[in-house]
Amino acid sequence: MPALRPKYFSDGVKVGMLLKKLHIRPVAKIQYTFDPFTENVASIRSVINCLNTKSVLSSSVALSKINVQSDRCEPKIDVEFSDGHKLIFKTEHLKASEILEKLLFYCNQKDTTQPEADVALTKMSGKPKGKKKK
Structure with a gap:
């Protein structure tokens, strides 16, 4: 029987999985600077x-x-959101999947078009109101 090992994904596979979920709706401007x-x-x-x-x-x-x-400058990504906040990624020692993962996290936090969570139903809220049977 083969030993069970945790499943690790390569950086390219992680990037592909993140691209399926990625949106940049709350982003107003992205500036890339690198040598x-x-x-x-x-x-x-x-x-x-x-x-x-x-x-x-x-x-x-x-x-x-x-x-x-x-000019041998450090590679960086400046992201400006529509609400005025700025996010700077210094990408010299980061992988592409790490950058996209954090960008997706902040875009999800700032996205106002996502629907609100449904109200949790309790046991009593699902029962019809009326007389109890004797």
């Missing part, structure tokens, strides 16, 4: 590729700007 000649820019390039797909872009009217610099 392509330095190390550790693969994650920001992957995030740019993921966030510029048709399915993600159709969920928002966010303005996207890419600044490619050659």
Whole structure:
């Protein structure tokens, strides 16, 4: 009998799973800044590729700007939400799945179009009101 091992997903599989749930409705502006000649820019390039797909872009009217610099600057993503809050990802030591996971978390927190949770039903609320049988 083979030993039971926990199931680990590669970064590409995690990104694919996150893209199915990802929306950027509350985002007003995204700005990417990186130097392509330095190390550790693969994650920001992957995030740019993921966030510029048709399915993600159709969920928002966010303005996207890419600044490619050659001054050995640290790669970062500046996200500005429609309510004025800003979020900065310094992506040098992050994976693409980690960036997308946190972005999805903050977008879900700031999204106002999500429906409210249903009221919890109790035992008494489901019974019809009337006379008790004797």
